[in-house]
Amino acid sequence: MSWIEFIQNNQALMIECLIRHIELVVIAVGTGMVVSIPMGIFLSRHRKLANPVLTATGMIQTIPGLVMLGFALILFGIGVLPALVVLSLYALLPILRNTYTGITEVDKNIIEAARGIGMTNRQTLFKVELPLALSSIISGIRISTVYIVSWATLAGLIGAGGLGDLIWTGLATYNSVYILAGAIPSAILAFIFSGLIGMIQSVFTPRGLRGLRYDI
Amino acid sequence: MIRFENVTKSYGKNVILRNLNFTINPGEFVVLIGPSGCGKTTTLKTINRLIEPDGGKIFIDEKDITKENPVELRRTIGYVIQQIGLFPNMTVEENIAIVPKLLKYPKEKWQGVVKELLELVGMPYEQNAHKYPSELSGGQQQRIGVLRALAASPPIVLMDEPFGALDPITRDTLQDEVRRIQKKLKKTIVFVTHDMDEALKMADVIVFMDSGKILQMASPEEMLRNPADPLIAEFMGKHMSNANMIFTAADFMKTRVTKVSRTTLTLQSIELMRNREVNSLLVINDDDTYFGSVSIEKLRSQGKPGKEIGDMVSDEAPVVNVKDDARETFDKLMTSPTGYVVVLNDDATVAGLITKTSMTKAMGEALWGEMSS
Ligand SMILES: Nc1ncnc2c1ncn2[C@@H]1O[C@H](COP(=O)(O)OP(=O)(O)O)[C@@H](O)[C@H]1O
Ligand SMILES: [Mg+2]
Numbered sequence: 001m002s003w004i005e006f007i008q009n010n011q012a013l014m015i016e017c018l019i020r021h022i023e024l025v026v027i028a029v030g031t032g033m034v035v036s037i038p039m040g041i042f043l044s045r046h047r048k049l050a051n052p053v054l055t056a057t058g059m060i061q062t063i064p065g066l067v068m069l070g071f072a073l074i075l076f077g078i079g080v081l082p083a084l085v086v087l088s089l090y091a092l093l094p095i096l097r098n099t100y101t102g103i104t105e106v107d108k109n110i111i112e113a114a115r116g117i118g119m120t121n122r123q124t125l126f127k128v129e130l131p132l133a134l135s136s137i138i139s140g141i142r143i144s145t146v147y148i149v150s151w152a153t154l155a156g157l158i159g160a161g162g163l164g165d166l167i168w169t170g171l172a173t174y175n176s177v178y179i180l181a182g183a184i185p186s187a188i189l190a191f192i193f194s195g196l197i198g199m200i201q202s203v204f205t206p207r208g209l210r211g212l213r214y215d216i
Numbered sequence: 217m218i219r220f221e222n223v224t225k226s227y228g229k230n231v232i233l234r235n236l237n238f239t240i241n242p243g244e245f246v247v248l249i250g251p252s253g254c255g256k257t258t259t260l261k262t263i264n265r266l267i268e269p270d271g272g273k274i275f276i277d278e279k280d281i282t283k284e285n286p287v288e289l290r291r292t293i294g295y296v297i298q299q300i301g302l303f304p305n306m307t308v309e310e311n312i313a314i315v316p317k318l319l320k321y322p323k324e325k326w327q328g329v330v331k332e333l334l335e336l337v338g339m340p341y342e343q344n345a346h347k348y349p350s351e352l353s354g355g356q357q358q359r360i361g362v363l364r365a366l367a368a369s370p371p372i373v374l375m376d377e378p379f380g381a382l383d384p385i386t387r388d389t390l391q392d393e394v395r396r397i398q399k400k401l402k403k404t405i406v407f408v409t410h411d412m413d414e415a416l417k418m419a420d421v422i423v424f425m426d427s428g429k430i431l432q433m434a435s436p437e438e439m440l441r442n443p444a445d446p447l448i449a450e451f452m453g454k455h456m457s458n459a460n461m462i463f464t465a466a467d468f469m470k471t472r473v474t475k476v477s478r479t480t481l482t483l484q485s486i487e488l489m490r491n492r493e494v495n496s497l498l499v500i501n502d503d504d505t506y507f508g509s510v511s512i513e514k515l516r517s518q519g520k521p522g523k524e525i526g527d528m529v530s531d532e533a534p535v536v537n538v539k540d541d542a543r544e545t546f547d548k549l550m551t552s553p554t555g556y557v558v559v560l561n562d563d564a565t566v567a568g569l570i571t572k573t574s575m576t577k578a579m580g581e582a583l584w585g586e587m588s589s
Contacts, residue, residue, distance in 0.1 A: 015269045030479050099380060103422075107301075108298075109297060109299035109300075110301050110302075110303060110304070110477070112266070112297065112301060113295070113297060113300075113301025113302070114301075114303070115266060115290070116264060116266055116288035116290060116295035116301075117290060117291070117294075117295055117315050117318075117364065117365070118287050118288070118289075118291035118315060118318060119287070119314075119318065120287050123318070127303075127314075128303055128305070131305040132304065140516075165498055181247055189488075206304070206305035206348075207348055208304045208305055208306065208307070208348030208349060209350075210306060
């Protein structure tokens with residue numbers, strides 16, 4: 001039986017795993033955005049804090065996923081919650097870093113013009129800095145998403161479900177069909193997410209900026 | 217009216233502005249000029265409170281600007297910078313309309329403003345309003361920068377080297393446009409430059425700064441004529457010679473003139489005129505002061521051997537002082553019955569004579585440098 005036949009024969013299971021996987025990614029990246037974007041804005045206003053905070057967030061990234069999962073297991077037990085906590089932590093850094101640099105790299109003459117013509121700090125942020133940083137922020141989201149699609153396979157280990165379930169089952173039973181049935185859809189998922197976000201990015205890039213900036 | 221009262225500013229130990237005192241009248245085009253780092257930009261930015269002075273006060277229409285909300289203050293003062301600073305994420309229309317929108321103009325009103333302003337600089341609305349800054353040339357971008365500053369009809373506009381990055385031809389066109397717009401809309405403009413050509417072309421009043429101090433504040437003519445400091449003279453460079461030649465009677469006169477005492481006799485005088493190949497003489501008193509002039513025709517018709525020349529002089533020839541305005545002198549020359557104007561020193565002695573030839577020669581020298589005669 002090939003992995004394609006396996007998928008055809010187990011559609012209900014596949015759909016369940018896929019949906020759970022997507023849920024994990026969307027919630028983790030969503031949480032990452034909700035925390036990182038405001039934090040990036042905050043850091044751009046308090047630049048002295050930026051370095052320590054970015055370094056600390058970077059350190060999370062260097063802790064091996066299995067170790068993190070282990071801690072989460074101890075703290076939160078088995079299931080979806082510990083997986084989401086870990087995945088959300090991993091989602092933070094790319095979005096945070098891209099939000100911060102996106103804002104701080106806006107031409108300071110443009111910021112001065114904004115202030116000089118009488119924009120408040122808030123108006124400068126929302127009318128000028130964020131629109132100009134948006135492309136960079138979305139890039140960060142895209143990077144996070146691609147990471148998280150693959151990290152989320154680990155979640156299967158602590159009973160959070162998703163495509164990882166299939167992979168871990170396959171590994172436990174030396175069954176390559178299971179492994180492939182989990183790994184290939186998750187690769188395709190990463191690819192699709194990346195493409196979708198790329199499209200969103202070009203829609204949200206103002207016409208005046210298109211072709212002016214490269215994606216990461 | 218903008219009034220600086222003892223305004224000072226330091227960064228650490230560096231004193232940037234030293235006790236600035238000056239007044240800018242409504243409708244004036246004032247140019248701040250001086251060497252790089254002398255504090256022009258700092259001075260400009262204290263007016264819209266992008267920089268707060270450490271000491272002193274700035275008044276706009278006799279209101280202390282520190283008593284006003286800086287954001288609201290800035291919406292009543294146009295601001296144009298060298299780097300243009302258009303918002304790249306907004307169209308030309310959105311850029312121009314930004315302050316009117318901040319001020320909550322209704323849509324019809326700000327759209328009307330945008331159309332009107334684009335027309336003012338010859339950029340038709342239909343072709344340009346929906347472009348993005350990146351689709352415009354540098355000159356067009358800065359036109360939009362200027363229009364953005366004008367959109368909410370601020371009485372005051374601050375410009376910091378707005379044309380510094382443009383090519384000479386575009387710069388020249390924009391200078392003309394801004395000057396025209398300023399006259400038409402009666403704006404008070406405070407304009408920073410380090411280019412004396414630009415200052416002389418644009419300014420009603422030039423404020424010359426050095427090391428955070430004002431060395432001189434004067435009209436372009438006055439500054440050209442009487443630079444208060446060698447540094448200013450150096451900045452003026454090539455303009456100086458022109459200015460001195462253009463502006464007073466002394467610059468147009470020839471100093472080699474034939475003068476005779478009033479007691480000189482007729483035949484002697486005729487002989488002198490023949491020798492010098494002149495057709496008139498200037499007659500002076502014993503104390504060298506000017507008495508009058510006499511022409512060869514008059515000597516021939518009225519002169520008799522032994523008659524003193526003093527009895528034949530006329531006062532037909534117009535008389536001016538060496539420091540008199542060149543333009544008035546020119547008018548007198550054109551209407552002079554004798555064809556020349558006599559130029560006197562303050563003590564009424566003769567300084568020289570202006571003829572049509574001396575005038576033409578001086579103008580030629582002003583334009584093309586020293587003439588080989
Ligand atoms: N934020 C700052 N901190 C310290 N020094 C400054 C700052 N801004 C300007 N200066 C100094 O103040 C001086 C005047 O600057 P500026 O007004 O920009 O000069 P200008 O526009 O005449 O060239 C310069 O020597 C500059 O280095
Ligand atoms: Mg400057």
